Amino acid sequence: MSSLKQLAIRGTIWTFIGYGSSQVLRLGSNLILTRLLVPEVFGLMALVNTFIMGLSLFSDVGINPSIIQNPRGEKPEFYNTAWTLQVIRGIGIWITCIIIAYPISVFYDTPELKWLIPALGLNSIISGFQSTSLPLIKKKVKVSISTSFMLGVQLVYLGLIILFVWFYRSIWSLVIASIISQIVSTIVSHKLMPEIKNRFTWNQESLKELFSFGKWIFVSTAISFFAMQCDRLLLGRLFPIEILGIYTIAFTFADIPIQVINRINGSVVFPLVSQLSDLSRQELRKKIIDKRKLILILGITLVVLLTCFGDLLVLNLYDERYKDGAWMLQILALGIWPNLLSITMRSVQLGIGKPMYGAYGYLLKFIYMVIMLPFITNIMGLFGAILVIAFNDIPFYLAVQYGLWKEQLLTVKQDFWATLFLVFLISIILFIRYYLGLNLTLPSNGFFD
Structure with a gap:
């Protein structure tokens, strides 16, 4: 029990360090961007991210929480089956982005959305290939590793955004920077735990356990999209x-x-x-x-x-x-x-x-x-x-x-x-x-x- 207490204390300290650093970086970049871009750009990005997030939530079967919560989460057949589902889900999200983009652009009378949603939706395919090292690190409460990883990715992302916006003051600068940083994030995720070699696996027992735990995650996250994003969806219309x-x-x-x-x-x-x-x-x-x-x-x-x-x-x-x-x-x-x-x-x-x-x-x-x-x-x-x-x-x-x-x-x-x-x-x-x-x-x- 004392070892768990020590893990909790170390984890909390690293969480504060990570979040504090993240917010300082985010605030600094935000102040720069609000001086380079008009408010309409932030409104557009909020709408695009809302719909892509919605698709993610509607297809969420709790893959990462299942790996963390399940006693078999560290077994290759389990986390590789979870990774396979993750890849399939990412491709499905992007295809759906293409389908919904035009109707959404008509509804909001904003033609840019028909191109922005599929473009930013590419991140779903890229992130689908992320290593299951990330939830396994959280399962072991190795917060220092996950915090360093997230801060590193954020630094790349914010650096790219500021660079692109400085030379090309358009919403497309934000989209391109996001895609490049997601590629970097996915590549680095496979280096965090070299012993974890993700490969396509379809284990029936693991699937049953994943869906047993994930069915309520799916219901919860699907409904949470409407509950948590209603503000942006309705404000953008009203x-x-x-x-x-x-x-x-x-x-x-x-x-x-x-x-x-x-x-x-x-x-x-x-x-x-x-x-x-x-x-x-x-x-x-x-x-x-x-x-x-x-x-x-x-x-x-x-x-x-x-x-x-x-x-x-x-x-x-x-x-x-x-x-x-x-x-x-x-x-x-x-x-x-x-x-x-x-x-x-x-x-x-x-x-x-x-x-x-x-x-x-x-x-x-x-x-x-x-x-x-x-x-x-x-x-x-x-x-x-x-x-x-x-x-x-x-x-x-x-x-x-x-x-x-x-x-x-x-x-x-x-x-x-x-x-x-x-x-x-x-x-x-x-x-x-x-x-x-x-x-x-x-x-x-x-x-x-």
Whole structure:
């Protein structure tokens, strides 16, 4: 047990190092790109990535989580069968990109989409050939290796983007840089664990286990596409494309706490819970509740900072074109709290082999978005749309808590006190900010624009 604790500590430290470095690189490149490109480019890329991500989620059978969670994950017949499925899936995604590109370009009245979607979709074929070394490294909680790999790939990607955009200020610079970096990523992935030699394999027993675990991953991720991407899909239709670009900038910052916790969950919590899944629910819950306190403290700190001072971040880093992102960021940052509470336990549900509750949550979230976003937008305009999006994780949280109750891992009491502490901190800091004369940034054209 002490060795697992050491793995968790080392993994968490490396996760922080990796994520912190990643965000510094991302912010730096983002500031450069927003000065070289117009907001419409970011809106277009958001739409293209949304549809490609949707196809990925609709075809996701949990290949990597299955390798991490399954006791046979390190057997060649298992991970090679998983790799074969991964290759087939990548080719299928690209073919679908070609099929849907034209109808989407007509729907959004944006001709560029019919070429951008198939071009960027090539990444799905390339990534399909990535080595299964990546999930196997995570299974062993070797976070230092996976972190170094991701940072290296990101450096290549951002370096290429800045180089291409500097000389050719077009959205195609972003597409070409993405494809080249994906090729580099795939090649390097096969060097991480030289003993892993991926080859085409079709083992029936492994297939059965992959689909047994992956069926709920498939349902969950398919529904999650609509639930998590509804904002971009509907905003791109309800508002000018530049609004989507500004929203994307604001969301990128507001999503930082979720990304941090997700990194810890994926690199540390999920692999370790998979190894502890044979414990009684009472023992497992006790260990989780105790360690979860530290994760929640981190989450509270990040949410408070972004909610109370996020507008200053946007106003000082970006030019006048992006000023509406300031008030969007503060609302979105506060709204991620239910999601943050949920994902700290979502990985636990995956670790014990119970991914179905997340699927229920994403379905509820999708229904909420489809009904509330157009309705409130008609009444309150952009401000109302951002409010709806900000608090769209409450249905997801309720579904996850239902699953925790069923599995005797309920965290409502801890969540209540953490939420109370969050509200107290935000109230105090906003009062001090108001007292010092630093008023919050409001929508430039009023609440009901």
